[in-house]
Amino acid sequence: MTETAFITDPAELGAMLSLPQEEITRAEEVRKTAPFRVPRRLAGLIEKGTLRDPILAQFWPKEDELRTVPGYSADPLAEQTLEENRAGIKLPDSLLWKYAGRALVMTNGACAAKCRFCFRRHTLGTAAPDWKKIAAFLENCPEIEELILSGGDPLGMARCELDTAFHYIEGLSFVKRVRIHTRYPVLFPEAVTPGLFDLFDRLRSHQKNLIFVFHLNHPSELAPDTNRKIQEFNREHYPLFSQTVLLRGINDNARILARLFTKEFELGVIPYYLHQLDRVAGAAHFEVPDEEGRVIDGELWKILPGYLVPRYVREIPGAASKIPLL
Template sequence: MSVTSPPSDWHRSLAAAIRDPHVLLKSLGLSADLLPAARDAGELFPLMVPTSFRDRMESGNPNDPLLRQVLPIVEEHAESPGFVVDAVGDSASKRAPGLLHKYHGRALLVTTGSCAVHCRYCFRRSYPYHEEPRTLDDWAPAFDVLHEDTSIREIILSGGDPLMLTEVRLDDLLTRCEAVPHLSRVRIHSRLPIVLPDRVNQELIDRLRASRLTPIMVVHANHPHEIVDDCAESLRELVESGITTLNQAVLLKGVNDSVDALAGLSERLVDLGVIPYYLHQLDRVRGAAHFEVSDERALELMAELRRLLPGYAVPQLVREISGELHKVPLV
């Protein structure tokens, strides 16, 4: 398959992303009554939605599952016991600026604080990105650790969203990773193939395929309505280029806490060759309590998924617990 998008297209799509709740609500024909809360909660974590993602929402539906993921609402101000700023123990796992190390054999680079979409449930919505490296020189201590620790075989590029990096900066970081002799894989955690599909262009695919590290793309879609049109095409391009592509979803009340939504998500993913990898229980980050689904309900949903889907289409239901040595499966 040929991929024809010139590299600059995604920058234009990003520049056109919606940042004003008024514009989002008006474009969907929704009541201005939602605006004050959206502006208010947007002070905590601003609204950001690419137009491609907005185009997949249903006009006139304030409960659209894609809209609910991105529209700031008054519930984000609620103080809920157990919901904290650093929900997954990122600060305790930092080994150098920008380098988190939680699990055996793999480490994670916080490559940027930028994202193309602002997910209201994001576990890093209050992450201190300003403390992380900005220039290439700032990355030196992190790469010193990576060179010294031969137990690390896989590097995860995360953020924020690592595909928000310019082509030049992404190439620089990949080149530095490739120079660490004991690394064998690079994993990219990105929501851009879902929300800003232009980002999956030939230059990106060529760079990843040229790497001496085995590339693994982990995308993040939560609802089957996300995986249509240009998004489906971007996933198909990744898969057909030979890059192992996995999806991780978050179980979200009012978004995908139904058998239809979860089964539909898995069906669309596997039809495109994407492996449904994880279904995460919500990370208990401050401002996101209204998205939480009980463990009991989550397990009921999983039982139904196992009944309806082939085993390879059933994601693993997991929770990240600060200090644990791996994601914890819920059974």
């Protein structure tokens, strides 16, 4: 995978999509606050001449990002400060332990695309985790049965880094489940190579249940190459789940979400979470108020079978679990 596969300048994408010059100039200014990155392959799915395209709207820098809005912060889930575990022990860098029995490793900042609403947009580093230190720490935490690899995007790690990570995880006999959160099959499916599947298989051969959670926000993300890639995961019989962020102007509509969840199910993916936006500075314009979200959730219950309706939740720093927005 070479850097030429990505567009990192809004001017290039704007010209490709025939966007107005004043929008491009504004986007160039705004992107100084957070990196801009869109895979060329994804850009090919975007409708030309409109900023309202649901894929473009997730990645295009908007002036709204520059507004300071009360309640929005650089680290909305307090991940940089809540770094002590229940026993008050300092955790190694890149490791989070929010919930009972599960720990999370932020693998790196290498995402296939940079989402403007990302709750880690101000905190994602590029440094790779020190797996030796993390494994040494976890050796003393046998109550952790599930390790979550998040990011950035774990599948954006170099193959040798992933190999190292899996090597250490394989040595943790009490870890029964490894959950990988990724947008790669959706944003840049060709990067999920047969070599990666070999690595997944190796982990599975060490008695680890491997679970994938795909981040999907709109049915237009399910292009034929993405669908084929998801079907590859399905053929390998991995449990597949999705999570979706409720986003103003992108998927704040029960019909759109119902289409997304139905298509996911056809590919073998169970809709798992519908997330209320985490209040990260620069993303307030994406927020759908809770009351409106509840109405959308209620409509979903009316038009879909219950097994296709994900849990509508919010994450609260320090809480023992995600909070259902009933």
